[in-house]
Amino acid sequence: MRIIAIANQKGGVGKTTTAINLGAALAQRELPTLLVDVDPQANTTSGLGLERAAARERNLYRAICGTASVANLVVDSGVPHLRLLPSHADLIGAEVELVQQLARERILKRLLEDLSGQYRYILLDCPPSLGLLTVNALTAAHSLIIPLQCEYYALEGLAQLLKTVKLIRDNLNPGLEIEGVLLTMYDARTNISEQVAREVREHFRGYVFNTVIPRNVRLAEAPSHGKPVLTYDPSSVGSRSYAALAEELVGRNGAP
C-alpha cells in the first residue's frame, strides 16, 4: 500500500483534479484505490457527485473526532476499484481544535493504519495551505505529488513548499519522498507555460514527471457532472494524460 499526498499551498493548481483523475486512472488498471478528501472545501467529494447531505454524515472530521472509524466512513465513488473518504465544511473546525491535541500531526497517519492491506494506493487531496491538515497528510504519506500550474506564482511557492517538506522529513516522517512535480494546465500556445516548464525542469532535474497535463476544458467540465474525466469523456486529451500519469507512476513502484 502506498499513501501519496497531493499538495501545494498555491491555490487552483490542479490538486483536486489530479486526485480524482489519477485515482480513476489507477482504478482503471484494477488497482484498488482510496481517495481521502483532506480539504474542508470538499471538492474531491463534490467532484465525484456525492450529495452534501451524505457527506455531512460520513466524512473525515468524524474520524478525527473519534465518533466513527475510517472503515465505516468510506463510500463508493461510482467508479469500480475507487472508493472515497469524503470531506465536509466541519473540517474547518479541525485546524483550530487539533492545535491543543497531543501528537496532533499524526492523527491522520494513525487513522489510515486501520486500512492497511485493503488498498494498493491511497491519495490525499490537500487544501491550499501549509496548516495542520496538510501537515497531517504529509506525515501520513509515503510520498508527495506536487501539481504545479505553469504560471509565475505557482513557481514562486515551490521553495516554501520544499522547506515545509524538509521540516516534516526531519521531525515527523523521515521516509517522506517526493514522487514528483506534475506540470498542469500547460498551454503550448503561451510563452509563460514554456518558460515555467523549462525553469522547473532545470531546478528540479530528476523530480519532474515526464507526463504533462495540458489545459483541457473537459477537465473543468467533468466535476459538474460528478464524474472523473475518464468516465465523462474517455477520448479527451485530459483522460489520456491522466492515464499516462498512472502508467508512469505504477511503472516506478511496480504494480502487483
Added chain:
Amino acid sequence: MRIIAIANQKGGVGKTTTAINLGAALAQRELPTLLVDVDPQANTTSGLGLERAAARERNLYRAICGTASVANLVVDSGVPHLRLLPSHADLIGAEVELVQQLARERILKRLLEDLSGQYRYILLDCPPSLGLLTVNALTAAHSLIIPLQCEYYALEGLAQLLKTVKLIRDNLNPGLEIEGVLLTMYDARTNISEQVAREVREHFRGYVFNTVIPRNVRLAEAPSHGKPVLTYDPSSVGSRSYAALAEELVGRNGAP
C-alpha cells in the same frame, strides 16, 4: 477611506490579480491606494517586484507582532499613488500564534486605524482559506469583493463563504457589505464559463459586477515582470477590464 477585502477560500480564482490590478487602476485615477498583502504566499508582494530580502524586513507579520508600526512598514509599489504593505512567509506562524491572543480577530482592524485619512482605498489580498488571517481581513473591511473563477468548484464554495460573511457580520463587523462578485477568467469559447456566469447572476442578482474579467494571458505574464498589467501592457484586454472595474467601483462610492 474605504477598506475592501478581496477574499474567496477557493484557490486560484484571481484574488491577487484583482488586488494588484484594481489597485493600479484606482491609482491611475489618482486615488491614493494601499495594497495590504494578508497572504503568507506573498504573491501581491512578488507580483509588484519587491525582493524577498526587502519583504523580510518590512511586512505585516512585524506589525502583528508589534515590532513596528504599519506606517513604517509600507513601501513604494513602483506605481504612482499605489503603496504596499508587504507579506512574508513568517505570516504562516501568525495563524497559530494569534489563536491565544485576546481580540485575535480585530488585530488587523486596529493596525489599519493608524492609517486613517492617508488613503482613499485600502485593498486586502486574502489567502485561500477561512482561517484567522481572512477573518481579520473581513473584520477590518467595510466591504468585500469576491473574485469568482467561471468554473464549477468556484461556484460550489460560494455558499460557504457567504455563511462566513454572515458570521462575521453578526459577531465582529456589523457594517460588512458585499461590494460585489467579480467574474474572472471568463472564456467565451467554453460552455462552463457561460453556465457559471448565468447561475451566479440568477442566484446573486444585484451583487454581480457588470465588469467581467476575461481570460487574458497578459494578466498571467505581468507578475513575472513585477508590474501590474496596466503598466506591463496598457492596451491589453486585461488592463482595460480592470480599468472598467475601477470606474464601476468608484462610480458607486463616489470619488473625491
